Amino acid sequence: MNGLRVIPTWRHGQERLYVCRTDGHNVAWYDREAARINLLSEEEREGVLQALGPFLTGPVAVGPPPVPTPAELARLSLHPDDDLAPNRPGETLLVALDRDPAPAHRLRPDPRRRALAAEQAVGEALDRLDGAGWHALHSVPLPGGDRIHHLAIGPGGLFAVHTVHARKQRVTVADPMVTLGRRDPHPLLRRVRADADRASYALTAEVHPVLALFEPTDVTVTVPLRDLRVLKDTETEGLARTGGVLKPADVEALHAMARDRGTWSRV
Template sequence: RPELPALTPATDLSTRRPGTALRVQLGESGAGTLVRAATGALRRQKEPDPRRTALSGERRVGAELKRLTRHGWRVLHSVPLSDGTEIGHLLIGPGGVFAVHAEHHPQASVRIEDGTVRFGDGEPQPYALDDRFGAGRARRVLEAYCTFAVPVGTVLVFTGVTALDVVTTPPDVRVLKERQVSSLAPLSGALTPTQVERVYDVARNQEAWAGA
């Protein structure tokens, strides 16, 4: 197996917060915070920024995932990939690994069925779930540095919705409301505690994702 470079503060992903890329775009880091406060507040009141809505969903899902750490799970946020995209959240624990994606749709009713999504009374829209949110890429990266199989599934979490009706999903894909994230806590049997720590050590090292 290839060896990863030693972990450094610059390559340690465990310090990243939910929605890191969105925070940077919105100026919610460093000097950008002052610029945002001085020039952006009034504009946001007049015309809500969809990125801010998305960031709200990332924060809410991050908070729910944090509750699982008391049950032996590890969590990483905003795992950067080589093409500039991110895996929103990576959940690692006794039940395996999950690439977790947040969808924030305040006050909407949602129906998932046969590769489509429908909001309220609208028309169904194509919505592919197979490997859309990085599960396959995560598995390839993690198994490159681990001496055991690493099962990786997808969890899609809808936040702020009034109703969620899930009719069909592909295998290894779970679709939940934010308060249902706790249902992942008792999952077990996929990884031993030692394997969980090994997967976490690999996943938190940004160098592992350089070619992902």
């Protein structure tokens, strides 16, 4: 073994395989689409080729990378443990269920699994926007144990998306209260706006709050919401129709900042 490990990532819908040392520093990456291994240090050539051997599917070019963009430089300097980009939709819930699974026989379903189904549906819809120049981050941790369910960054701006399981329920939104079925109203929109405000502070950019409802039977909004969007999970991909706010370079720079766990430690 040469002490190098391979970490897969996705960028603009294309898979890249990063090769890094045990201390987390990258030494190369393999771009499948370009059939090229971008080598940061010629001294690491033999070890990189050995580590990537099982992943190579044909002839590849090997050489120094093109001049990296500022966003790529930020990615290369980011330790894998601090990179939020690999988080799956519902990552926090997946980890919690793995560590503390519910008893096999319980009278009611574990509410964490309902929440997970909602986050996975909305998160997967956001991930499908990648080809349109968007990036989605999931389970973004905030100090105090809170988290942003999803953060979408693209040409249309930045959106902090809070997901709620509302399957087969009527939902009434009376700012700031949200009523699910026969449950008591809850001032959920305060939480949704607070998450967006914290994201705005961390990224020094405007972040718009979004409430995403998973499979509701009906949604009633009693008064227009000027600063907040309420969407069904099937409407989430409609965010891609918004544009003209951020240039591609701005999207990449904000994504590089947002994927760094350290960005969120000060909010």
